[in-house]
Amino acid sequence: MAKPVVAPRTRVAVLGAGSWGTTFAKILADGGADVMIWARRPELAREIQEAKRNSDYLPGINLPLSLRSTARLELALLGAEQVFVAVPSQSLRATLTAAEPYLGSEAIVVSLMKGVEKGTDLRMSEVIAQTLPIPDERIAVVSGPNLALEIAKQQPTAAVVSSTSLETAQRVAVLSRAPYFRTFVNTDVIGTEFGGVLKNLIAVAIGIVDGVGYGENTKASIITRGLAEMTDFAVAHGAQVETLSGLAGLGDLIATCQSPLSRNNTAGRLLGQGFTLTDVVKQMNQTTEGLASVAPVLELAKAKGVEMPIVEQVRQVLDGTLKPRDMAPHLTTDSDEPQGERSLDDRSNQGGAAVWRSIKRAFDQLRDGGRGSLRD
Numbered sequence: 001m002a003k004p005v006v007a008p009r010t011r012v013a014v015l016g017a018g019s020w021g022t023t024f025a026k027i028l029a030d031g032g033a034d035v036m037i038w039a040r041r042p043e044l045a046r047e048i049q050e051a052k053r054n055s056d057y058l059p060g061i062n063l064p065l066s067l068r069s070t071a072r073l074e075l076a077l078l079g080a081e082q083v084f085v086a087v088p089s090q091s092l093r094a095t096l097t098a099a100e101p102y103l104g105s106e107a108i109v110v111s112l113m114k115g116v117e118k119g120t121d122l123r124m125s126e127v128i129a130q131t132l133p134i135p136d137e138r139i140a141v142v143s144g145p146n147l148a149l150e151i152a153k154q155q156p157t158a159a160v161v162s163s164t165s166l167e168t169a170q171r172v173a174v175l176s177r178a179p180y181f182r183t184f185v186n187t188d189v190i191g192t193e194f195g196g197v198l199k200n201l202i203a204v205a206i207g208i209v210d211g212v213g214y215g216e217n218t219k220a221s222i223i224t225r226g227l228a229e230m231t232d233f234a235v236a237h238g239a240q241v242e243t244l245s246g247l248a249g250l251g252d253l254i255a256t257c258q259s260p261l262s263r264n265n266t267a268g269r270l271l272g273q274g275f276t277l278t279d280v281v282k283q284m285n286q287t288t289e290g291l292a293s294v295a296p297v298l299e300l301a302k303a304k305g306v307e308m309p310i311v312e313q314v315r316q317v318l319d320g321t322l323k324p325r326d327m328a329p330h331l332t333t334d335s336d337e338p339q340g341e342r343s344l345d346d347r348s349n350q351g352g353a354a355v356w357r358s359i360k361r362a363f364d365q366l367r368d369g370g371r372g373s374l375r376d
Helices: 021-030 040-049 073-077 089-102 124-131 148-152 166-173 189-212 216-236 241-245 248-258 263-272 276-282 288-304 309-321 352-367
Strands: 011-014 034-038 066-070 082-085 108-111 138-142 155-164 182-185
Touching: 011 021, 011 073, 011 248, 021 034, 021 082, 021 148, 034 040, 034 073, 040 066, 040 138, 073 089, 082 089, 089 124, 089 288, 108 124, 108 166, 108 248, 124 138, 124 189, 138 166, 138 189, 138 248, 155 189, 155 248, 166 182, 189 216, 189 241, 189 248, 189 263, 189 288, 189 309, 216 248, 216 288, 216 309, 241 248, 248 263, 263 276, 263 309, 276 288, 288 309
Parallel strands: 011 034, 011 082, 034 066, 082 108, 108 138, 155 182
Antiparallel strands: 138 155
């Protein structure tokens, strides 16, 4: 298949001017696109437009001179060939409904979000497909180890663009790159999205035990067992096992669990220090997707018969029925019977070799700077 050609100064829109939306707008502008970012608050749109700053969410960061901003959806979407959406997951449906009359007939819609809609348990790409009159082939998602402030400071990283259409994924990937930001592609939308959703929940767990004062052994155990929970859950919903060992799974999990820049890690740490959920929500000035995703993820896990003891204990801490200090000692299983390290091991050894191959491939990609295949 021929590589997609993207015209210089391709017109794109970014909906949402939080830390990640603004950072991704910067990536697109630094890569040569003609970018208009929509901010819900007129005063924020004015600051981005006139001062090239977003002091609320990216203090100290100078934005590209070419980046434009507006608080009017119709202006943001005018002529946009690709529309990147970075609003809180629970407000996605309302935002899309408001945007639909101004959306170009051939526009590609790209989710930058990592959440599950409450009430419907739908992934973000599913909400897009249900809300907008566009085919799946014009929907894409972006995920990976992408802490906004680090990228805004142009610290190098990578991400994966996923769509059921490889051509669409490639078109988005060509546009979504800068000297400090590399994109790979795959067609496993389910695995890519669930990787981004589930790692938030494990990051909350890491934050909780960190807040309690537990050390690196505890955190390493939770990360490792958390990856097994993520993989079992995603594969049960139709994902490819390799995706969870790539940038959208293992890569994002490591970054989110170990960084103080992670909102989910920070929220968990406050819970571990004894703050109530209400107190934590008040202290966080941005949406913490992991807190909102716990209940819908557990509902989806129950429907597929997948056990997620770490996520379940996060729920109990949020509900106040489990003390944070009691979380780690029984994080793996409630049974004293010896079990396989992965729950799939209790049934068969399928997928084990593939996991190790994909882990090696993910690290080789980062080591080699992305040379070779663009397939994640």
